[in-house]
Amino acid sequence: MDRRRQLPHFMNLPVHLFLLTFLTALQAVTWSSHAAHSPSPEELLLGFRAAPDSAVSSFQPLLSDSSGNYSLGFLRVNPNQLSLSVLHVPSSVPVWSANTTRLARWADSTQLFFNGSLVLSDARTGVFWSTATIGDRVWLSNTSNLMIQKLDGVTILWQSFDFPSDTLVENQNFTSTMTLVSSNGLYSMRLGPNYIGLYANFAGSGRGPGQIYLKHRAMEAKAEIVEGQPIYLVLKSGGYLGMFQNGSIPVDVQSFNTFQQNVSGIRRVRIEPDGNLKGYYWTGSSWILDYQAISDACELPSSCGSYGLCKPGKGCSCLDNRRDHDSGECAPAGNQLRGDFCGAYDSRVRVVRRSGVELPFKELMGYKNMASIEECEGACEGNCTCWGVVYSNSSGFCYMLDYPVQTVVAVGDESKVGYFKVREGVRKKKVETWVGLGLGLLFGAILVFGGVMGLGWYKWRSRGVKGYLEEEGVSGVGAYKDLGGASFRSIELCEK
Numbered sequence: 486m487d488r489r490r491q492l493p494h495f496m497n498l499p500v501h502l503f504l505l506t507f508l509t510a511l512q513a514v515t516w517s518s519h520a521a522h523s524p525s526p527e528e529l530l531l532g533f534r535a536a537p538d539s540a541v542s543s544f545q546p547l548l549s550d551s552s553g554n555y556s557l558g559f560l561r562v563n564p565n566q567l568s569l570s571v572l573h574v575p576s577s578v579p580v581w582s583a584n585t586t587r588l589a590r591w592a593d594s595t596q597l598f599f600n601g602s603l604v605l606s607d608a609r610t611g612v613f614w615s616t617a618t619i620g621d622r623v624w625l626s627n628t629s630n631l632m633i634q635k636l637d638g639v640t641i642l643w644q645s646f647d648f649p650s651d652t653l654v655e656n657q658n659f660t661s662t663m664t665l666v667s668s669n670g671l672y673s674m675r676l677g678p679n680y681i682g683l684y685a686n687f688a689g690s691g692r693g694p695g696q697i698y699l700k701h702r703a704m705e706a707k708a709e710i711v712e713g714q715p716i717y718l719v720l721k722s723g724g725y726l727g728m729f730q731n732g733s734i735p736v737d738v739q740s741f742n743t744f745q746q747n748v749s750g751i752r753r754v755r756i757e758p759d760g761n762l763k764g765y766y767w768t769g770s771s772w773i774l775d776y777q778a779i780s781d782a783c784e785l786p787s788s789c790g791s792y793g794l795c796k797p798g799k800g801c802s803c804l805d806n807r808r809d810h811d812s813g814e815c816a817p818a819g820n821q822l823r824g825d826f827c828g829a830y831d832s833r834v835r836v837v838r839r840s841g842v843e844l845p846f847k848e849l850m851g852y853k854n855m856a857s858i859e860e861c862e863g864a865c866e867g868n869c870t871c872w873g874v875v876y877s878n879s880s881g882f883c884y885m886l887d888y889p890v891q892t893v894v895a896v897g898d899e900s901k902v903g904y905f906k907v908r909e910g911v912r913k914k915k916v917e918t919w920v921g922l923g924l925g926l927l928f929g930a931i932l933v934f935g936g937v938m939g940l941g942w943y944k945w946r947s948r949g950v951k952g953y954l955e956e957e958g959v960s961g962v963g964a965y966k967d968l969g970g971a972s973f974r975s976i977e978l979c980e981k
């Protein structure tokens with residue numbers, strides 16, 4: 486394989502071992518003299534171990550590339566958790582993150598170690614992530630590729646370029662077996678046999694890639710796609726996303742604003758938390774946007790949030806006229822959650838109808854032909870996995886939504902109508918309220934009991950301190966009363 490030969494061959498094992506020993510010794514000396522702010526090393530060897538430092542507020546570097554432009558380390562997220570990430574140091578933009586099963590805590594019990602595998606683990610909950618390799622060193626290339634290598638410096642056992650997160654850098658190979666996922670987990674990019682697809686996962690995991698909202702087919706202007714052979718995608722320094730199959734001639738070119746211009750800085754593309762795919766180049770002090778797959782905001786899968794209405798050129802409002810987009814949510818809490826209306830929660834459903842609307846990516850959605858809006862609505866009304874329909878009276882197309890309603894687009898044609906289910910109060914809350922009330926009673930009873938016991942004890946120990954004890958008893962009952970009051974208030978809200 487080509488990519489196994491990225492490192493020079495002149496380093497035979499003895500020379501390398503000598504250099505290694507020498508460099509390690511040198512580093513040890515340098516480190517001990519710069520105790521506190523030592524630069525991070527350029528390789529990690531067997532036995533390496535690190536834990537997050539509680540004094541670090543954003544990023545704790547552990548390994549750096551030869552140029553100093555990239556660094557692997559602990560990145561602080563949701564204040565007390567961490568992700569193992571590679572950062573572009575001058576801009577602090579993460580270009581890669583380990584795909585852990587869940588986020589590790591920023592605490593002493595979390596550890597990163599290298600025992601042949603690079604492993605992120607927690608003393609209490611076990612291994613979060615591992616490269617599952619038997620390697621000799623961890624190394625970061627000056628193109629941001631994190632690698633586990635053998636000591637020969639040639640054999641690459643694992644590389645982060647094979648496991649991209651939300652970003653591709655120049656010359657990184659994106660193949661049909663890979664997925665690029667936005668940092669919020671909602672959107673992804675995948676390759677089909679002859680296209681790039683962007684997918685929205687509004688319905689929840691375990692249901693495939695989700696709804697496709699952008700499909701870019703290869704133009705095949707310079708080379709044709711041979712059926713049955715996978716394609717791959719590469720971000721080229723010439724300022725384009727090239728789709729390739731088996732040669733150096735692209736089967737498709739998506740050019741950026743700086744196509745074939747001299748841009749000295751590096752480039753990257755990222756699938757953003759809003760579902761867009763954007764390209765940037767680095768000027769030496771900032772990232773400049775020079776490509777976006779979706780240029781019209783209303784064409785994004787959820788530009789105005791759930792139950793939002795996007796008016797081209799005019800911004801966002803809510804589908805439901807009774808709600809104000811500026812004041813936050815366009816639907817009661819619980820409608821943004823993944824799920825359906827089939828469960829035992831017995832939520833009450835209200836219907837919002839709106840004419841002059843259509844789905845932003847209807848060309849890519851399945852539909853059924855129906856004779857009337859009544860028939861289309863009827864198919865959704867009795868179907869508990871259906872969240873709504875959009876019907877076009879002129880074509881007779883009935884589009885069914887099997888995920889929580891997102892943003893729809895306002896159009897001039899009033900014969901295009903939408904029917905949307907909205908979850909109102911969810912009864913499960915009431916159960917929680919009663920549990921809360923029960924706990925309140927129990928808590929109060931314990932306090933009273935404690936008070937009585939205390940009273941007995943004081944009476945037994947010494948006489949004449951009655952006043953203090955009565956006060957304690959009263960405060961216990963007071964706490965119970967408050968809790969009860971709050972519970973009743975929320976029941977009233979539910980039944981309103």
Ligand SMILES: *[C@@H]1O[C@H](CO)[C@@H](O)[C@H](O)[C@H]1NC(C)=O
Binds near residue numbers: 552749750751
């Ligand atoms: C970072 O990379 C740029 C090229 O993008 C290079 O010119 C610069 O020297 C690098 N920075 C360092 C500190 O090596």
Ligand SMILES: *[C@@H]1O[C@H](CO)[C@@H](O)[C@H](O)[C@H]1NC(C)=O
Binds near residue numbers: 600601602612619
């Ligand atoms: C490295 O540590 C992990 C986690 O403790 C363990 O599963 C794995 O077997 C170890 N690998 C080696 C080569 O010791």
Ligand SMILES: *[C@@H]1O[C@H](CO)[C@@H](O)[C@H](O)[C@H]1NC(C)=O
Binds near residue numbers: 552627
């Ligand atoms: C990155 O490393 C390669 C050799 O591996 C070198 O040719 C290139 O100039 C380096 N680039 C930077 C920006 O340091």
Ligand SMILES: *[C@@H]1O[C@H](CO)[C@@H](O)[C@H](O)[C@H]1NC(C)=O
Binds near residue numbers: 648651
């Ligand atoms: C991370 O892992 C999960 C589960 O294995 C997978 O579904 C998801 O696509 C992965 N994310 C990326 C960016 O590959």
Ligand SMILES: *[C@@H]1O[C@H](CO)[C@@H](O)[C@H](O)[C@H]1NC(C)=O
Binds near residue numbers: 487656660
């Ligand atoms: C990218 O992947 C393709 C298909 O797997 C392969 O033919 C090509 O050599 C790879 N290129 C690089 C630079 O790794």
Ligand SMILES: *[C@@H]1O[C@H](CO)[C@@H](O)[C@H](O)[C@H]1NC(C)=O
Binds near residue numbers: 708709711731732
């Ligand atoms: C590459 O594709 C061309 C057609 O575009 C085909 O004729 C050729 O055999 C392919 N080469 C390989 C190595 O698969």
Ligand SMILES: *[C@@H]1O[C@H](CO)[C@@H](O)[C@H](O)[C@H]1NC(C)=O
Binds near residue numbers: 745746747
């Ligand atoms: C790009 O820059 C190089 C050197 O900086 C120069 O030789 C070349 O003519 C430039 N090309 C264009 C298209 O500006």
Ligand SMILES: *[C@@H]1O[C@H](CO)[C@@H](O)[C@H](O)[C@H]1NC(C)=O
Binds near residue numbers: 887888
């Ligand atoms: C219910 O709606 C889903 C889409 O939400 C659809 O796939 C399914 O076929 C519908 N079931 C019936 C019985 O119409």
Ligand SMILES: *[C@@H]1O[C@H](CO)[C@@H](O)[C@H](O)[C@H]1NC(C)=O
Binds near residue numbers: 878879900
């Ligand atoms: C829908 O189309 C039918 C005939 O195709 C027409 O009679 C009816 O008036 C239309 N309704 C609306 C609301 O445009």
